[in-house]
Amino acid sequence: MMTLFGSALTWLLLASLLGLLNSLKFHAPGLLASQPYLSYGRVHAAQSASFLYGFAVPAAVGLGLWLLCRLGRTTLAGPTIVFVGAIVWNTAVTLGVAGILCGGSTGYEYFEMPAWCVPILFLAYLMIGLCGLFTFHQRQPERLYPSQWFVVGALFWFPWIFSTAALTLLCMPARGVLQATTAWWYARNFDTVFLGFAGLASAFYFIPKLLGRPLHSHYLAAFAFWTLALFGGFGGMPESAPLPLWIISLSLVGTVLTVVPILAIVLNFYETVRHHLNMLDADHVLRFTYVGLFFWLIASVQQIIGALPSVSGITDFTWFGAAQKELVHYGFFAMTLSGALYYIVPSLLKLPTSAWCPKLLRVHFWFMLLGVLISYLSLLVAGIGQGVLLANTGNSFIEVMLRTMMPLRMSTLGDLLVVVSIAVFLANFAGMVMQSCRQCWLARKEAL
Amino acid sequence: MNGGPLLFVGLLATMAFSWTGFILAPQIQLGSMGQTNTVPIGDASPLTYPLAQSGEAHAGAEIYRANGCAACHTEMVCATNLGTDVFRGWGLRRSVAEDYLLQQPVMLGSQRIGPDLANFGRRADTNGIYLRLYDPRLITPKSVMPAYRFLFETHKIGLFPSRDAIVLPDQDAPTAGYEIIPKPQARALAAYLLNLRQDGYLFEAPPPPQPKTNAVSTNAVAAKPAK
Numbered sequence: 001m002m003t004l005f006g007s008a009l010t011w012l013l014l015a016s017l018l019g020l021l022n023s024l025k026f027h028a029p030g031l032l033a034s035q036p037y038l039s040y041g042r043v044h045a046a047q048s049a050s051f052l053y054g055f056a057v058p059a060a061v062g063l064g065l066w067l068l069c070r071l072g073r074t075t076l077a078g079p080t081i082v083f084v085g086a087i088v089w090n091t092a093v094t095l096g097v098a099g100i101l102c103g104g105s106t107g108y109e110y111f112e113m114p115a116w117c118v119p120i121l122f123l124a125y126l127m128i129g130l131c132g133l134f135t136f137h138q139r140q141p142e143r144l145y146p147s148q149w150f151v152v153g154a155l156f157w158f159p160w161i162f163s164t165a166a167l168t169l170l171c172m173p174a175r176g177v178l179q180a181t182t183a184w185w186y187a188r189n190f191d192t193v194f195l196g197f198a199g200l201a202s203a204f205y206f207i208p209k210l211l212g213r214p215l216h217s218h219y220l221a222a223f224a225f226w227t228l229a230l231f232g233g234f235g236g237m238p239e240s241a242p243l244p245l246w247i248i249s250l251s252l253v254g255t256v257l258t259v260v261p262i263l264a265i266v267l268n269f270y271e272t273v274r275h276h277l278n279m280l281d282a283d284h285v286l287r288f289t290y291v292g293l294f295f296w297l298i299a300s301v302q303q304i305i306g307a308l309p310s311v312s313g314i315t316d317f318t319w320f321g322a323a324q325k326e327l328v329h330y331g332f333f334a335m336t337l338s339g340a341l342y343y344i345v346p347s348l349l350k351l352p353t354s355a356w357c358p359k360l361l362r363v364h365f366w367f368m369l370l371g372v373l374i375s376y377l378s379l380l381v382a383g384i385g386q387g388v389l390l391a392n393t394g395n396s397f398i399e400v401m402l403r404t405m406m407p408l409r410m411s412t413l414g415d416l417l418v419v420v421s422i423a424v425f426l427a428n429f430a431g432m433v434m435q436s437c438r439q440c441w442l443a444r445k446e447a448l
Numbered sequence: 449m450n451g452g453p454l455l456f457v458g459l460l461a462t463m464a465f466s467w468t469g470f471i472l473a474p475q476i477q478l479g480s481m482g483q484t485n486t487v488p489i490g491d492a493s494p495l496t497y498p499l500a501q502s503g504e505a506h507a508g509a510e511i512y513r514a515n516g517c518a519a520c521h522t523e524m525v526c527a528t529n530l531g532t533d534v535f536r537g538w539g540l541r542r543s544v545a546e547d548y549l550l551q552q553p554v555m556l557g558s559q560r561i562g563p564d565l566a567n568f569g570r571r572a573d574t575n576g577i578y579l580r581l582y583d584p585r586l587i588t589p590k591s592v593m594p595a596y597r598f599l600f601e602t603h604k605i606g607l608f609p610s611r612d613a614i615v616l617p618d619q620d621a622p623t624a625g626y627e628i629i630p631k632p633q634a635r636a637l638a639a640y641l642l643n644l645r646q647d648g649y650l651f652e653a654p655p656p657p658q659p660k661t662n663a664v665s666t667n668a669v670a671a672k673p674a675k
Contacts, residue, residue, distance in 0.1 A: 029584075029594045036598045041516020103514030107553045136452065149455060156459050164471060169553075176548040178478055180556045185470040229462035234469060238558070240526035242543035244477060250469055313530040317522055317560045393535040397563050398588055405592070 004062035004082075004128075005341060006433070007090045009426050011054025012334060014097075016419045018047035023412040026405060037101045045105040045112040046097050051329060052190065053113060053121065054093045057158065058086065059337045060198035061125075064151040065132050066344050067205055071148050072139025078131040085127030092120040108169055108179070110187040115170045122162060129155050146221035150201035153229060154194055161189045161233075177242055188236025191328050192258065192303070196232060199296065199336040200265065203289050206340060208272060210286050216271035224264035231257040239312035255307040262300050269293060284361055288339025291369060295331030299324055314391055319404065320383030323376050330418060331372040338364065338425060345429065349436035360428040364421045371417030374410065382407040478545055486648035489655070497648035498550055501640075506552070508640025511633045513553055515596070520561035523644065537571065538564045539646055544653045547646045562593055569645040577638045578614040578630050586620060599634035602626050 025031050025040055032038040069076055076082065096104075096117035104114035113121060132155050136148070165186040168174045174182060208215045215221065234254025237247055277290075302324045306315050315321070342361070346353045382404040389400040485494035501509075512518070525539030533539055543566055548554045579586045582600055584593040603610065605627050613627035622628055630638070649655050 025594065026592060029592050031594075034595075034597050036515070039515060039596070039598075040594050041519045042514075044519040045516045105513065105516060107513035107516075107518060107555045109518075109558055144455075152452075152455055153459055156456070157463065160463050160467075164467065168471065168475075173552060174475060175479060175481065176551065177545040177554060177556075178474055179554040180548070181470055181474050184558075185466070189466070226458065226462065229459060230465060233463070233466040237470075240524065240530040240542070241556070242524050242545055242547060243474070244545065247470070247474055254466070254469075309530075313526075316526070316531070317558065319559070322559060391532060393532045397536065398591065401561065401592060402590055 004058045004065075004086045005345065006429065007086065008055045008059040008062065009341075009422070009429055011050050011058075011093065013419070013422045013426055015047050015051035015055060016330075016415065016422055018043050018050065020412070020415040020419050023408070023415045026408045026412070036103070042101050042103065042105070046100045048110065049100055049105075049112045050093070050097050052110060053096070054090075056195060056198075056329070056333060057125070058089065059333075060154055060158075060195065061128055061132065063198060063202055063337060063340055063344070064155055065128075065135060066348070067147050067151050067201060068132060068135045068139070071145050071205070072136060073142075074135060074138050074140065076131065077134035077138060081127050082131045085124045085131070088127070089121060089124035092117050092124060096121070106169065108165075108183040108186075110190055111165050111169060111183060118162075118166050118170060122159070122166065125159055125162070129159060145205075146215065146218060146225065147201040147205040149222070149225050150197045150204060153225065154197035154201065157189065157194050157197065157229075157233075161186050161194070180241070181237065181243065181247065184236040184238070184241075185233070189233040191325070192232040192300075193229065195328065195333045196228060196296070199292060199333050200228075202336050202340040203269070203293050206285055206289050206343065207269060210283050210343075211273060211276050213272060213276065216268050220264050220268045224261040224268065227264065228258070228261035231255075231260065235307065238316050239307070239309055240316055252307055252309070256304055258300060259304055262297065266297060284365065285339045285343045287365060288335055288342065292332050292336030292339065295327050295335060295372065299327040299332055302327070314387035315383060316387075318383040318386040318390075319379045319408070320387060323379035323383055326379060327372070327376050330368075331376060334422075335368060335372070338368070341429070345432055349432060351432060351436055351439070355432060355435055357428050357431060360424050360431075364425045364428065367417045367421035367424065371414045371419075371421060373414070374417065375414030378407040378410040378414065382411070481546065481549060483549065484546060484650065487651055487654060489649060495648060497650065498547060500550055501643050504636050504639040505643040506640075508636035508638065508643075509551065509553070509555075511599075511637040512640055513555060517565075518555040518557035520557075520559065520593070521563070521565045522557035522560050523564065523566045524556050525564060525566045525646065533564060536563075539567045541646070541649060541653045541655055543646055544650060546650055546652070565641065565644055567645050567647070569642040570647060572641060574638050574642065575615055577641055578634060579616070581630075581634060581637070582614060582616070582628065583620065586617060596634075599631050599637065600628050601631055603629050 021043055065076060096113040099114040100112055105112040136152060165182055168182045169179055173179060231254050235251040237251035239248060241248060305311055306320060346355055386400055386404045389395045483496050486497045488494045524543040525533045527542040528534050581596045583595045584591040602622055605625055609627055610629055612629050
């Protein structure tokens, strides 16, 4: 499991470095443009693939396995298979990202991994995912806790959407515009359901546990779980997509209905932490989780607002969508997962939680928070500005783009802070691993 | 909610719900779509639409895909009530499913950092495309698009200048005795881009009402409505 987490963090750093590189290109479009491997379009795809497949999936699965062991009071089934699966997965991601930089991207957003890489990824996922299911199966017979539903949901959801996309985009490509609907559907399912389930599983576990209070309502959590599964993946089509209107209307309805799980989850957490919400004194794991949840709320609400016809006419195809993605990926998922890792890693290495370097931890938290905020807000301003200015036919496209450059360049600062925060986190993580190794070594020496 | 099987069945059902809505049902409606006839305007006769792309344009689609052009360019025109695309000269009408029937892969994109390209073939010419790829700022000063110099090569002029050499303005011309030739990738990409035209009026996409605005087109020749 440490392999999963360690590699995930390395990929996260690489993804944010690539993001920073592309952000820098808005300062000077000539930057590295003569290198085909590092041109904007390829780096964009590589960044997306290394975040989604390098970081998000292994981190979500690693968290899921740990929660299933913890909540089921059992040990991991088939640790060797998980280890081999993680190695295969990471090899495939490495080759895939290299392939994308060499021009092998499939051209579908969120599903950029080259076609030859997809079956290997799927196989590696099956190795890990099946061990997760066996772990779930050998749990102590007790009432299931909400985090377990969310984890199992995420574990199932990913292979289903991944195989659907692989079949209808690569094996037997659907005709014409159906490829685009599949890609949009896949992206929405990945962000809202898969990442949502994984991040919320962590929040449902850590918030009650670290506060020492029971979760407000299991029924409300169940309600949120099923409605999120039902509506979360039911959308993703842009308002002006070249599709029959019923598909677009259906997508709009599904997106708006996600307000139901959002309200249920917010209410549940609000009731749980009420009177105990002290951000400054809070445990650092809780602090990351609170901030992650808060960003999740904003991103989900923005997704609904952006889908409303009166708004989407302005914001579709602008930086507005990129801002929302940044918030889901870094603000919600990476933030929540960081918090979880601050708890999980010491427990896996049998070290006390105080073994983290507190200075680095604080730097990580504040740099990440500030970085995500700066990036998000400047992209949001750029997106809304772009949309509003483009709505006036008197403004030529290039004028509008030049006016969005200022906020875009501001967002580079945010990207830089995020990169630093993740590098700091990785350093802290490496420090923990070294401490654990030293302890092992000392213990062995004493035994001799 | 205590059993694993119940959880599994419930998840499968919710998954199937969204899968039916967005994968299966569109496939049933659009999967068997074929070429159709355009709606004749005036006394013109209906034409088959869309027409197949040339082999070179297909090869160009691969260059478009490999370099991630869709990261900055969409290939769809919004309806007039949802955007100003038509008034900007990006298209004659909104894009519909029929327009993408013969494309592979379909790369609609999701963000516009550059202008929409759904009808780029209607407003571009070959040398213009080469100039934009070689140095976008030759055509649009201050453009934020990166130059794709790696799609070109500099040759020493042989006995005669090549007829494929791109025509550059004086200040950007290569040193005397040399010329810039587009590589096969650039040629394929240009063929693909010139092929991007959604100019057939269809039953579901009739010509829009004529705009009465002071429209400024992007940075290309303004598109003229078809006769």
